[in-house]
Amino acid sequence: MRGFSTNAIHAGQDPDPGTGAVIPPLHLSSTFAQDGVGGLRQGGFEYARSANPTRTALQEALAALEGGRHGLAFGSGMGAADVLLRSALRPGDHLVLPHDAYGGTFRLVDKVLTHWGVEYSTVDLSDVVALRSAMRPTTRLVWSETPTNPLLGIADIAAVAEEAHSAGARLVVDNTFASPYLQTPLALGADVVLHSTTKYIGGHSDVVGGALVTDDDALAEQLAFLQNAAGQVPGPFDNWLTLRGLKTLAVRMERHSDNAERIVELLVGHPAVSHVLYPGLPEHPGHEIAAKQMRRFGGMVSFRLAGGREAALRVCAATELFTLAESLGGVESLIEHPGAMTHMSVAGSALEVPDDLVRLSVGIEDVSDLVDDLRAALEVA
16 A cells, blocks of 8 residues: 555556656646547546546545545635535535634535525534434534644544434535645545645645545545536646655655744743644643644644734734735635634624634745744734
8 A cells, every 4th residue: 555645646646648747747638539429549538627647647646645445636625615504504404613614615515505595503512421412313514623723622533423424414524724734524524524635635836726535435526526517627737746745745744843833932921922722732722632633733823812803913024035915725824814714604693703814825935943933923912
């Protein structure tokens, strides 16, 4: 069985048989010649919305890294989420969301799917008893993030999968924060894994994309049908860029994790910081579970300021190497205020995030420079 980095570099990416090129070609063609009416050539390509060789290579690589049989690439993470939800749910069905879900996921469910007749409940997925109480006869899907965005909550994937399956529901895990290098939810009982490949998988803040991976043959067929029917596909260059980023995922995730741990050391006990949220801390309520199901604890760090919202805004404005921007998972370090940026859509709801919260995506720069930058910014808190 091949190792992770070997699959990241080789799965679905054999040298081109025609030229020997070691990097998969960028296939820009929108259509493909056929051998006759209804007769596809080897590979089965006819029209790029339905299939594209560069996308096929990416999908095979993503499936290999998550340990699944079927991988599907999409134009964005939210596009992947939309196709999954519309494939798995029908009007009258019930969905369970984490109480600290990503704001974009909540917006899609609360503002779009509810108009289609889908019902949802939010629950703390770290509390299996609470999850059991939230399940209904109409529950078809449990949606999990672990770690969550931006509060870094941890759910026990195996335990949540058991509860979902016992109620006849599927479990989907948004694995964006961890990446397949740090965590493989299918091996723990999840039915579907979702990624915003814009983040760690692409890794360079230069491409937007999404992905779904599953072992469920029937669901994969439904997903592929809607992917094609709705035209929710990435362009060839987006596929190529994502494949390029995928090759270095393992080494990047090690550096992200190394740097994040040093940043956490600075934050813990700092007088301007009231609380640090990082699953690598022994005092984190999900630490033991994260240590069991993750290879390392990742590059995302959130913290709360003792001086409240205004202090959080001052810190966000004061950094130089940590760029004030949304998104995450790139080689560069980012800082943001979730309440006013990525999670504004949950303001006023049960999922509203604290207004003194700052989220860091710790990049792979020299960590001493990052520590100095954040230390100086905390002086204005």
